[in-house]
Amino acid sequence: MRLVNIRxxxxxxxxxxxxxxxxxxxxxxxxxxxxxxxxxxDKLLPALPSMVQAVKQxxxxxxxxxxxxxxxxxxxxxxxxxxxxxxxxxxxxxxLGIVIGLLPGANALLGPFVSVTSMVPPLALLPILxxxxxxxxxxxxxxxxxxxLPCMIRDLAMxxxxxxxxxxxxxxTLGASTWQIALRVAMPQxxxxxxxxxxxxxxxxxxxxxAAEAIASDSGLGYRIFLVRRYxxxxxxxxxxxxxxxxxxLIDVGLRVTQRKLFPWFASVRAE
Numbered sequence: 001m002r003l004v005n006i007r008x009x010x011x012x013x014x015x016x017x018x019x020x021x022x023x024x025x026x027x028x029x030x031x032x033x034x035x036x037x038x039x040x041x042d043k044l045l046p047a048l049p050s051m052v053q054a055v056k057q058x059x060x061x062x063x064x065x066x067x068x069x070x071x072x073x074x075x076x077x078x079x080x081x082x083x084x085x086x087x088x089x090x091x092x093x094x095x096l097g098i099v100i101g102l103l104p105g106a107n108a109l110l111g112p113f114v115s116v117t118s119m120v121p122p123l124a125l126l127p128i129l130x131x132x133x134x135x136x137x138x139x140x141x142x143x144x145x146x147x148x149l150p151c152m153i154r155d156l157a158m159x160x161x162x163x164x165x166x167x168x169x170x171x172x173t174l175g176a177s178t179w180q181i182a183l184r185v186a187m188p189q190x191x192x193x194x195x196x197x198x199x200x201x202x203x204x205x206x207x208x209x210x211a212a213e214a215i216a217s218d219s220g221l222g223y224r225i226f227l228v229r230r231y232x233x234x235x236x237x238x239x240x241x242x243x244x245x246x247x248x249x250l251i252d253v254g255l256r257v258t259q260r261k262l263f264p265w266f267a268s269v270r271a272e
Contacts, residue, residue: 086201097194100153120146155200195263202252
């Protein structure tokens with residue numbers, strides 16, 4: 001039997017899914033044990049009990065200086081910035097993607113500009129954003145939008161351009177205006193892809209968020225990581241990184257479930 005025809009069962013898929021994580025955990029704790037055996041005060045690879053104690057202190061004990069639970073307050077601050085930026089990017093990408101993909105004139109006008117801006121490294125613009133917009137929330141949200149929006153627009157525009165030309169012609173034959181074609185032909189077929197695009201941009205969005213918080217912020221997950229790094233507090237940094245990864249994973253799962261619930265036909269079309 002050829003490998004391309006082998007489909008693992010549910011139990012096998014679970015074991016295959018867990019295997020890389022188990023191997024990484026084994027490698028980490030083996031390295032941690034070896035380093036701590038040579039130097040009990042080593043901070044590079046902390047043992048599990050020290051990380052558990054750090055999480056307990058950050059997540060379940062009130063900080064005497066701020067009067068809040070640090071991990072909870074940092075999470076709320078970061079998710080607020082991330083959610084605001086992705087909401088702006090999603091709405092703008094949907095509108096501009098349909099316009100550029102559907103209208104040849106808009107494609108000629110905006111297509112090259114969007115392509116060029118998608119090549120600009122967003123982190124290189126961070127000092128400019130801080131100078132122009134200050135160190136507040138606007139500059140952090142703007143960085144995420146600038147980093148995610150052009151790629152989202154390009155992807156959605158290409159999706160609209162891939163729509164069968166027959167659908168556009170038939171809609172015009174039935175008397176549909178450009179506005180109706182956009183709303184009733186292009187948008188329903190673009191919305192499922194929009195969720196896929198949003199899922200693909202989660203990683204870059206988190207990257208830009210952490211970078212902005214690390215440089216100029218007084219709250220947030222990125223701020224906390226770079227605050228404690230001066231003390232080599234890996235027992236705090238590693239759990240925070242794991243927490244960020246878990247949050248991103250849960251958001252991705254939520255988007256995938258939403259897509260499956262709202263657009264059940266899209267999964268079958270993609271499987272063909």
